[in-house]
Amino acid sequence: MSVITTPTVEQLRDQVRAAVITQADPGHDEARAVHNGMFDRYPAVVLRAEQVADVIAGVNFARDTGLELAVRGAGHSAPGFGTCDAGMVIDLSPMRSVYVDPVTATARVDGGATWGDLNYAAHAFGLATTGGIVSTTGVGGLTLGGGIGYLARPYGLSIDNLRSAQVVTADGRVLTASQAENADLFWALRGGGGNFGVVTSFEFQLHPVGDVYAGIFLYELASARDLLRFFADFIPTAPEPDGAFPAFQIAPPLPFIPADRVGDTLCAAIVHWAGPVSEGRRAMAPFREIGPVVAEMAGPMP
Ligand SMILES: Cc1cc2nc3c(=O)[nH]c(=O)nc-3n(C[C@H](O)[C@H](O)[C@H](O)COP(=O)(O)OP(=O)(O)OC[C@H]3O[C@@H](n4cnc5c(N)ncnc54)[C@H](O)[C@@H]3O)c2cc1C
Numbered sequence: 088m089s090v091i092t093t094p095t096v097e098q099l100r101d102q103v104r105a106a107v108i109t110q111a112d113p114g115h116d117e118a119r120a121v122h123n124g125m126f127d128r129y130p131a132v133v134l135r136a137e138q139v140a141d142v143i144a145g146v147n148f149a150r151d152t153g154l155e156l157a158v159r160g161a162g163h164s165a166p167g168f169g170t171c172d173a174g175m176v177i178d179l180s181p182m183r184s185v186y187v188d189p190v191t192a193t194a195r196v197d198g199g200a201t202w203g204d205l206n207y208a209a210h211a212f213g214l215a216t217t218g219g220i221v222s223t224t225g226v227g228g229l230t231l232g233g234g235i236g237y238l239a240r241p242y243g244l245s246i247d248n249l250r251s252a253q254v255v256t257a258d259g260r261v262l263t264a265s266q267a268e269n270a271d272l273f274w275a276l277r278g279g280g281g282n283f284g285v286v287t288s289f290e291f292q293l294h295p296v297g298d299v300y301a302g303i304f305l306y307e308l309a310s311a312r313d314l315l316r317f318f319a320d321f322i323p324t325a326p327e328p329d330g331a332f333p334a335f336q337i338a339p340p341l342p343f344i345p346a347d348r349v350g351d352t353l354c355a356a357i358v359h360w361a362g363p364v365s366e367g368r369r370a371m372a373p374f375r376e377i378g379p380v381v382a383e384m385a386g387p388m389p
Contacts, residue, residue, distance in 0.1 A: 093151065093152055094148055094151055094152060096109055096132060099132075099134070099144060099145075099148045102144050103134065103140070103141045103144045103145070104137055104138070104140075104141060105134050105135050105136050105137050105141035105144075105145070105181075106118075106133075106134075106135040107132060107133075107134050107135075108132070108133045108134075108135070109131060109132055109133075110129060110131060115133070118133040118135065118176075118178065119133060119170060119176070120162075121159065121162040121164070121167060121169050121170050122161070122162045122163045122164075122223075123163075123164070123165060123167055125167065126167030126170055128167070128170045128171055128172045129172055129173065130157065130170060130171055130172070130173070130174055130175060130176045131154065131173050131174060131175065132148075132154070132174075132175045132176070133175075133176045133178055134148075134175065134176070134177050134178065135178045135180070135181050136177055136178065136179055136181060136182055136199070137181045137182065138182065139253070139255065139261060139287045142177060142179070142198075142255045142285050142287055143255055143259050143261065145175065145177045146177070146255050146256075146257065146259055146285060147259045148175065149174070149175045149177075150257060150258075150259070152175075154173075154174045154175040155171050155173070155174030155175070156171075156174060156175050156176075156177065157169055157170050157171040157174060157175070157176045157177075158176075158177050158179065158227075158281050158285050159176055159177070159178045159179060159180065160179050160180065160198060160199050160200075160201075160225030160226065160227030160228050161180065161199070161201050161223060161224055161225030161226075161227070161228070162180070162225070163221075163223070163224045163225055163228060163229075164228055168228075168280075168281065169228070177285060178199070179197070179198045179199030179227065179285070179287075180199045181199060182197040182198055182199040182200070182287065183197055183199050183200040183201070183204050184196075184197045184200070185197070185200055185204050185205050185207075185208035185209070186208075187208050187209050187211070187212050187214065187293070189212040189214070192214055192292065192293045192294070192295075193250065193290055193291060193292060193293060194208065194209055194214075194216070194290070194291045194293055195288055195289075195290050196226050196288060196289045196290075196291060197287070197288055198226075198227050198285065198286045198287045198288055198289070199225070199227065200225070200226045200227075201222060201223050201224060201225055201226065202218040202219045202221070202222050202223075202224055202225075202226060202229070202236075203222030203223060204226070205218060205226055205291075206218065206222065206389075209293055210297070210389050212293075213295055213296070213297040214293035214294065214295060214296065215238060215293060215294060215296035216238065216242060216245070216248045216291045216292060216293050216294060217234060217235070217236045217237075217238040217239050217242050217243060217244060217245050217247070217248060218234065218236050218238075218245060219234070219236050220236055220237060220357070226245075226289060227281075227286055227289070228280075228281065229245060230245040230246060230249060230289060231276060231278070231279065231280050231281055231286065232278065232280055233245065233246055233277075233278045234246055236330070237299075237301070237330035237359040237361065238294070238296065238330060238361055239330065240325075240327045240328075240329065240330055241294070241327040241328055241330075241361060242294050245291075246276075246277040246278060248291050248292045248293075248294075249276075249277060249289060249290070249291060249292075250265060250290045250291065250292055251263055251264060251265035251268075251273070251289075251290040252264045252265075252273070252276055252286045252288070252289050252290070253286065253287045253288045254272065254276070254283070254284040254285065254286050254287070255284055255285045255287060256272075256283075256284040257284065261287075262284070264276055265290075272284070296361055297364075297389075298364050298387045298388060298389055299359060299360060299361050299364070299367075299387070299388060299389075300358075300359075300360040300364050300366075300367020300368070300370065300371070300385065300386065300387055300388075301358060301359040301360065301385065301386075301388055302358055302383070302384045302385025302386060302388075303336075303355055303356070303357055303358065303382075303383070303384055303385065304355060304356045304358060304371075304374045304375070304377075304380055304382075304383050304385070305336065305338065305344070305353045305354070305355045305380070305381045305382045305383070306353060306354050306355065306356075306377060306378045306379065306380060306381060307353065307354075307378065307379060307381060308335075308352055308353060308354055309378075310354060310377060310378030310379070311335070311354040313377055313378050314333050314354050314356065314377050314378065315333055317373070317377050318331075318332070318333050318356075321373065326362065326370070328360055328361040328362035328370075329359070329360060329361075329362075329370060330359040330360075330361060331356055331357060331358045331359055331374070332356075332357050333354065333355070333356055333357075334354070334355045334356075334357050335352065335353070335354050335355070336352075336353055336354070336355045337350060337351070337352055337353075338350060338351045338352075338353055338381075338382070341384075343382055343383070343384040344382045345381070345382060348381055348382065353381055356374045356377065358371055358374055358385055364387045367385075367386075367387065371385055
């Protein structure tokens, strides 16, 4: 007769280099927090993975104990998928390395890196790829959901630039997914979210993008109709380096916002020109015509 034993948290701790934080440990409150404060959940175990071996051990532990498993990159999930109650969280945020190969114009990015991490590393080589508009969003969750951003018009979605992924599957194996290898898994990763395994690294195609001309124009809310009509006409035929989009924005307390307008609900054009920076100012001209500009901040930036 074979005896089935359930692994204990102590056995997991002996096995991994990662911090393993339970509800009894100090730091559990910090370890369980996600970006969206509406999700105030209490996982039984948080494993702060530092390398692939930790992820394999964590997946095996969750499977063998029957614990629900949530995977967290930068924790930006709107529906709170990066945490759970009474289950296990594999927190990839310690795994944030980015390796850029300027010869092939590719980057190998750890599963817990943010877009800020990738942009910083790639910009040193005058390279970039389509990623999120906010630097603290995770490469993981954003890419697995498709990934739209400023560079989508010239270079496609984040998943269009994904060349391969290293994945720990539910049975604890480590697979490479690409067009050539495990192509069905690669297909599923490109938009299927975090449901097909834990991606420990992503390989991206990069493009020659150095400094861009970008920023924001804020208009009175009364201009919203004109703003949206403008975009409907403008964006289908706009030059590809133009990655602008319309938005609604509560004016934040920033130096370029007139003090008496802070807190007002305004509409906005978030502008982004990825062509030659010297053409940036001219590319912005149509946005000044939409309506009275309440505040403006646009210029060259990395
Ligand atoms: C401020 C903000 C700005 C945003 N801007 C954009 C934008 O410009 N473009 C856009 O397309 N989306 C944007 N989003 C949406 C964002 O892409 C999704 O919320 C995404 O899921 C966040 O990824 P994350 O890694 O930060 O989140 P997490 O909460 O860590 O993860 C989200 C989901 O992805 C899974 N996951 C994350 N990493 C991995 C991994 N390595 N392996 C397996 N599964 C993983 C998790 O299990 C979870 O289900 C934005 C969201 C926020 C909050």
